[in-house]
Amino acid sequence: MVQELRVAAYAVCVRDDQILLARWVAGDGVKQWTLPGGGMDHGEDLLDTVVREVEEETGHLVEATRLLGVDTIRRRWSRRFGAAADWQGVRIVYECRLTGGELRNEIGGSTDLAAWFPLDEVAGLDRVELVDTGLALWRERPPLGRLVRNG
Template identity: 35%
Template sequence: MTTETTTEQKTEKPPVSVAIIVDQGRVLMARRRASEGEISWVFPGGAIEAGESPEQAAVREVDEETGLKVEAVKVLGDRVHPKSGVPMHYVAVQLVGGEARVADDEELDAVAWITHAEIADYVPYGLFGPVQEYLDGALPHQLA
């Protein structure tokens, strides 16, 4: 049994919902204006507001951050992020319309459609297992 003591005040982090958007063999990543440690490239998303489901939050956040219109397909899973300590919900969404852009320049400074082979370059510490499995099935693999 281990006990942890901290001198920091414990603050509960609000849950976040992120959208996994696959289109034309690529997945959309967004670069946060302010990185959290190693985390700079993320899936578009943000805090779940009162009364929202993770699916509703993911759809709203994608619109606010990137200008894309999407529909929720399924929740891939949830966890407490091992690097940020934030409760996370991962939602697969389908692109309905729009062009990906930085729509919220206070939050983001870039967006990029990346291939399966580029995931490790953008997320060197690895993806959440269910998200990696989903992308393994949804994205074509290029042979090196």
């Protein structure tokens, strides 16, 4: 079984009771809202990763103001030619504040839209679970940066 590891940094940007989200386009064409952010390039600092990814996906310039936490996910799936993959994602979530730029959509990337949403409307969006994880980290601010999950 092939083992794959992806390290990524994401931003929780809340301003005036609204959160900045990007709409992710999956390989199968499914579109869901997510936190702006993405994979760390080899040799890149995580803070540089979150700043770069937010600008790429939303047009906004940000600075990280707080490490909210680290979340991991694990998925298994079949790859081409019958090989199986055991994939793990390590997601570092930062609280960020805007420092400049203007809202725009990404072109030619993994997202196609960027938008601000009122916090009380997020539950009604078609979104990936990372949005809920990021908001829970932002609200709860667990001392060890890890959410306690039931079950």
